[in-house]
Amino acid sequence: MKHIVGLLLLAGLLPLAVQAQEEIMTLNTQELGTHQRPLVIFKHQAHADQIDCARCHHDYDEFGVNQNSDGQRCIECHPVNGEENPIDLVSAFHRQCKNCHQKLNLRARNTAKPEMCGQCHRQQPVP
Ligand code: HEC
Ligand code: HEC
Numbered sequence: 001m002k003h004i005v006g007l008l009l010l011a012g013l014l015p016l017a018v019q020a021q022e023e024i025m026t027l028n029t030q031e032l033g034t035h036q037r038p039l040v041i042f043k044h045q046a047h048a049d050q051i052d053c054a055r056c057h058h059d060y061d062e063f064g065v066n067q068n069s070d071g072q073r074c075i076e077c078h079p080v081n082g083e084e085n086p087i088d089l090v091s092a093f094h095r096q097c098k099n100c101h102q103k104l105n106l107r108a109r110n111t112a113k114p115e116m117c118g119q120c121h122r123q124q125p126v127p
């Protein structure tokens, strides 16, 4: 079995390395400086299991059609001060995370998906 996996890897048939992001991320964008709030714990894999990558990692062509940005970080296009893109980094995160949760909660008529500050901002930074 090991040999088969090895062969598949050599043949490039198992692109495991491409998917090597951490399953649970602690979001801590350095460009935001010292965070005022506890850090956000984000279950990346649990989201990626249910949601298309390009839904979050978007990129738009000249006609506004979403072309996947292949896992690029948000800060690549949403600067902290929002000068080049009208949507600054923190608004970009908040709008993307909260809008989806709100929509799903409305549809399910419950509040299962986090909308409150403390439900996302969960980890006290290590001093
Ligand atoms: C659905 C998840 C979610 C909710 C709810 C949420 N945030 Fe955030 N918030 C984020 C994410 C993600 C970031 C970006 C963190 C990073 O990359 O460092 C962020 C960043 C921030 C930042 C900038 C970083 C810092 O700590 O200084 C502040 C301030 C902030 N949020 C305040 C709030 C407040 C106040 C509320 C409630 C009104 C709130 N957030 C609710 C996800 C959330
Ligand atoms: C629900 C939204 C969402 C989905 C779906 C999602 N991601 Fe992400 N992903 C994020 C966020 C948010 C980050 C942290 C971005 C940041 O720090 O600016 C991230 C980070 C990453 C990173 C690390 C980027 C870096 O340089 O640190 C990679 C790679 C990545 N995602 C790939 C993927 C792939 C591949 C998929 C689909 C299988 C996917 N993501 C699905 C939201 C998502």
Ligand code: HEC
Residues within 6 Å of the ligand: 056, 057, 058, 059, 060, 069, 072, 073, 074, 075, 076, 077, 078, 085, 086, 087, 091, 092, 093, 095, 096, 097
């Ligand atoms: C390759 C560049 C690029 C990357 C990477 C990127 N964005 Fe965007 N984003 C854009 C552009 C361009 C717009 C459209 C701005 C406008 O309307 O003029 C946009 C719009 C948005 C919007 C408002 C409209 C919408 O589509 O919902 C949100 C929210 C947003 N981005 C959040 C994020 C988050 C969160 C990340 C990281 C997971 C991210 N973006 C990564 C380029 C990018």
Ligand code: HEC
Residues within 6 Å of the ligand: 040, 041, 042, 043, 046, 047, 050, 051, 055, 056, 093, 096, 097, 098, 100, 101, 104, 113, 114, 119, 120
């Ligand atoms: C396109 C929709 C969508 C987007 C965008 C999205 N989420 Fe979620 N979120 C979900 C769904 C679906 C679940 C339930 C996942 C499960 O089954 O555990 C969820 C659950 C959660 C939970 C509760 C589960 C847990 O971790 O304990 C947190 C916290 C959370 N999301 C944070 C975030 C943050 C932070 C972002 C933005 C970086 C984000 N989400 C963006 C759809 C979304």
